[in-house]
Structure formats: structure tokens, C-alpha cells
Amino acid sequence: MKHIKLFENIEHSKVLFLHGLNSRPYEDRIEILKASGADIFCPHIDYEHDDEVAIATGIIEKEGITHLVGHSLGGILAYYMSNKYKIPALMFNPAFGKNNTDYFEQIDNIKNLPIYKDQYAVVGMQDDVVNPFVQLANLKHATVWKEGELGHKIDPTTYRKYFELFCEKENIK
Numbered sequence: 639m640k641h642i643k644l645f646e647n648i649e650h651s652k653v654l655f656l657h658g659l660n661s662r663p664y665e666d667r668i669e670i671l672k673a674s675g676a677d678i679f680c681p682h683i684d685y686e687h688d689d690e691v692a693i694a695t696g697i698i699e700k701e702g703i704t705h706l707v708g709h710s711l712g713g714i715l716a717y718y719m720s721n722k723y724k725i726p727a728l729m730f731n732p733a734f735g736k737n738n739t740d741y742f743e744q745i746d747n748i749k750n751l752p753i754y755k756d757q758y759a760v761v762g763m764q765d766d767v768v769n770p771f772v773q774l775a776n777l778k779h780a781t782v783w784k785e786g787e788l789g790h791k792i793d794p795t796t797y798r799k800y801f802e803l804f805c806e807k808e809n810i811k
Contacts, residue, residue, distance in 0.1 A: 651676035651810040654703045654719075656694060658710030658733070659685045670798045671707065674805050679703065685711055691745050694719050705810055707801065709792060710768065711738065717757065717776075718742050726756035728804040730792045733768045734776040753779050756808065760800045762788030781807075 653676045657663050663680035671678045679697050683690050694715055697703060706727040708716030713732030720727035743749035757780040761773045767790035774782065783803075788796060804810065 651704045651808075652701055653678050653705045653707060653810065654694065654697055654701075654716075655680045656690075656706065656708035656712030656715050656719075657683065658708075658712050661709070661712075666794050667797055670794065670801055674801070674810050676705070676805075676810050677701075683712075690715055691718075691742075695722075698723055698725070705804075705808060707804070708732065710790065713759070714738050714742060718745075718748050718751075720754045720757055721751045722748060724754050726804075726808045727754070727758070728801065729757070729759040729777075729780075730797070730800070731762050731765050731768050731770075731790055732759060732773060732777070734772050735768060739776075755779070757781070758800075758804055758807070759783070760785060760788070760792070760796070762790060762792075764788060765790045 653671055655663055655671055662682050668680055679701060681693055683693055703725060706716040706720055706725055709730040711733045713729035714734055716727040716729050717732055759777045759780050759782045761770050761782055761784050763770050763784055763786045
């Protein structure tokens with residue numbers, strides 16, 4: 639039987655961007671996402687007060703999201719939503735760590751879901767917020783690009799480089 643990816647038969651890809659803790663969807667990142675031609679969804683999430691899983695789930699289900707992009711806490715959220723919905727994900731410095739992993743794995747039996755194969759990650763090896771070696775240990779299944787001089791914050795040039803590579807690999811249009 640021939641394997642057909644779901645998003646190859648739609649007119650436009652739909653990308654959900656999940657920003658990090660104490661952050662927001664910055665305009666320069668949104669413009670990079672929009673340049674792909676995909677429909678872009680960028681909710682502002684207050685991770686301390688909002689139910690980020692419910693927000694992501696609602697948008698994914700209502701809008702038919704085909705791809706996920708997340709940074710830091712949004713990156714680990716993208717990881718779990720990718721596993722749950724079998725959607726390709728690009729994660730920038732996903733915030734793997736005991737507290738975050740324990741938190742997400744208590745939700746909706748997400749811990750027992752099989753890992754989705756189409757996951758990509760950019761790991762800044764100079765990240766002083768999320769330990770890059772903890773990220774790498776949790777991303778053995780993923781396509782990982784290690785950036786030796788990159789810290790936790792992702793500059794627009796690096797963001798564009800890896801988002802464009804993700805678009806190419808996953809046929810985002």
C-alpha cells in the first residue's frame with residue numbers, strides 16, 4: 639500500500655506556532671512563517687494561567703493543523719501534540735526537563751503515546767536555559783541539527799534557515 643501524507647492533498651499547509659514561556663509570537667518570526675505560503679496560527683499563550691494543551695488542541699482540531707513549530711516550552715508542547723496528532727513538528731530548543739516532562743506526561747495519557755517519526759529539532763549547544771544534553775537525550779528519534787554557537791534565543795537568520803529546511807522536507811506550502 640502506498641503511504642500518502644495527509645498534507646500533500648490540501649491546498650495550503652496550516653502551521654501552528656507555539657512560542658516559549660514569558661514570550662509571545664514575535665512579528666519577525668511570524669513573517670518568516672508567512673513567507674512559506676502556509677496559513678499561520680500564532681496564539682499568545684500565558685503558560686502560567688492558560689491551559690496551553692487545551693489551546694493547542696482546540697486550534698489543531700478546529701483548523702486542521704498540518705505542521706507544528708515551537709520554541710522552548712512551546713517546543714516541548716509541539717513535541718507532545720506531534721505525538722498525539724501525528725503532525726510533523728519543528729522544535730527550537732524544546733524545554734525537556736524533569737518538571738516540564740512530568741507536567742505534560744500527566745495530561746491526557748500523553749506519556750503512553752508512540753513518538754511520531756516526523757520530528758525535527760534545532761538544539762543550541764550553548765543554551766543556558768534548557769540543557770542541550772537533556773534535549774538531545776529526548777530527541778534520539780528526531781532529525782536534530784546541533785548549532786555549536788547558538789544559545790537559547792533563536793535569531794531570525796537561524797530561525798529562517800531551519801524553518802525553510804523544515805518546509806522543504808515536509809512540503810509546506
